[in-house]
Structure formats: C-alpha cells, structure tokens
Amino acid sequence: MSEPVRLIKKYPNRRLYDTKTSAYITLGDVKELVLKFECFKVVDAKSGEDLTRSILLQIILEEETGGVPLFSCDLLSGFIRFYGSTSQNMLGRYLENNMKTFVDFQQKLQEQSRTMYGSDTASVQADFWNQFLNFQQPAMQNMMTAYMDQSKKMFLSMQDQLQNQTRSMFPGFPPGDSGDK
Structure with a gap:
C-alpha cells in the first residue's frame, strides 16, 4: 500500500509546518522532499487552499537567483x-x-x-x-x-484555399481589389 501524501501547513507568518514530523520546516526542507521523490501537499493552514505549486515555484525562484540559472x-x-x-x-x-x-x-x-x-x-x-x-x-x-516550415506551408495553403473560395463566391470582384478607390 502506498504511503499517504505528506501534509505541510503554511501559516500566515510564512512558516511551514510538517504534520508528519510535527516540526516547522524551511523551503530547503521542502526541496529535500522533492529530491527524495516524497509525495507532499502544502495547504494554507486557515483556508485549506492548495499552495503546493506556489511553494514549488518559490523553490525554483530561489534556485534561479542563487546560482547558475536553468532558464534563460x-x-x-x-x-x-x-x-x-x-x-x-x-x-x-x-x-x-x-x-x-x-x-x-x-x-x-x-x-x-x-x-x-x-x-x-x-x-x-x-x-x-x-x-x-x-x-x-x-x-x-x-x-x-x-515543424515551422510545415506550419507555414499549411497556413499559406489554407490562405490560398480561403481566397479561392471567396473568389468563387464573389466572381465579380477581381483578385486584390478591395473596392475602396
């Protein structure tokens, strides 16, 4: 049987409380959980709102500003x-x-x-x-x-088909004439 998801509560004072260890933890500790492939969920202690993505983004931001960035x-x-x-x-x-x-x-x-x-x-x-x-x-x-070349060709082909359909629907208008001379 798989282990239940570890619950971490975030309090208004920005502190994180790990309910499994009954102790306050840091973002560095949460990063360690990620590195160990442990399943966890961070929730707002008051509202119960899921804050996991927000905490993970905070960790990424710290990593990006602290050393060699991963993202250009x-x-x-x-x-x-x-x-x-x-x-x-x-x-x-x-x-x-x-x-x-x-x-x-x-x-x-x-x-x-x-x-x-x-x-x-x-x-x-x-x-x-x-x-x-x-x-x-x-x-x-x-x-x-x-892929980009193929997409461009498909777009141009669709544009040509649209122009041909328009010409067949309105045969009185010459090609390229917008009628506002």
Missing part, C-alpha cells in the same frame, strides 16, 4: 507568451512529458553506468551528457525548423 530570459519570455494562448495546455503537457522522458532516460543511464563502471560514474555521466546534449541541440533545432 528568452525561455522565460517564451513561457510568458504562452499564458492565455490556445497552446498553453499543449505546451504544459509537452514540457511535462519531455521532463518525464528526460528523467526516465537519466535514470536508465545511471543504472547502466553503475552496471558497467561500478559506483564511480559521475565523470562518465558528465562526459556522456555533454556529448548527448551537443548532438541533441542541432537535432531539436532541425526538427523545430521543419
């Missing part, structure tokens, strides 16, 4: 542009699926490295990841370029 300004700007667009849900699922695939791949690589090289695999893994990412970046760029 261009990437963050791109995320912001997707909010409110019709593609927002699709991007979220895409990122989630790719993150899961990446984590699964990394775990399999670690298992294979331990089998082949024993417990001292950090340098082997770092070298492999550098090689993999150097290969992956051009491949992803080529794939995205092909």
Whole structure:
C-alpha cells in the first residue's frame, strides 16, 4: 500500500509546518522532499487552499537567483507568451512529458553506468551528457525548423484555399481589389 501524501501547513507568518514530523520546516526542507521523490501537499493552514505549486515555484525562484540559472530570459519570455494562448495546455503537457522522458532516460543511464563502471560514474555521466546534449541541440533545432516550415506551408495553403473560395463566391470582384478607390 502506498504511503499517504505528506501534509505541510503554511501559516500566515510564512512558516511551514510538517504534520508528519510535527516540526516547522524551511523551503530547503521542502526541496529535500522533492529530491527524495516524497509525495507532499502544502495547504494554507486557515483556508485549506492548495499552495503546493506556489511553494514549488518559490523553490525554483530561489534556485534561479542563487546560482547558475536553468532558464534563460528568452525561455522565460517564451513561457510568458504562452499564458492565455490556445497552446498553453499543449505546451504544459509537452514540457511535462519531455521532463518525464528526460528523467526516465537519466535514470536508465545511471543504472547502466553503475552496471558497467561500478559506483564511480559521475565523470562518465558528465562526459556522456555533454556529448548527448551537443548532438541533441542541432537535432531539436532541425526538427523545430521543419515543424515551422510545415506550419507555414499549411497556413499559406489554407490562405490560398480561403481566397479561392471567396473568389468563387464573389466572381465579380477581381483578385486584390478591395473596392475602396
């Protein structure tokens, strides 16, 4: 049977209370729970509102400002542009699926490295990841370029079809004539 979700209460004084250990904890402690793959939920102590996403975003913000950032300004700007667009849900699922695939791949690589090289695999893994990412970046760029080219062709084709349908519906108007001379 799986362990119940660990409940963490957030109080108005911004303190986090872990109900499992009956102790106050920090964002660093919550980060450790994430790193250990422990299931938890952060709720407002007064209203019961789920604050888990907010706390996770706080941890990400601290990580981004504290060291080498994971997200570039261009990437963050791109995320912001997707909010409110019709593609927002699709991007979220895409990122989630790719993150899961990446984590699964990394775990399999670690298992294979331990089998082949024993417990001292950090340098082997770092070298492999550098090689993999150097290969992956051009491949992803080529794939995205092909996708954008295909999307552009489909858009132009739809535009041509719309113009042809309009011409067939209104045969008296010459092409390109807007009628406001």
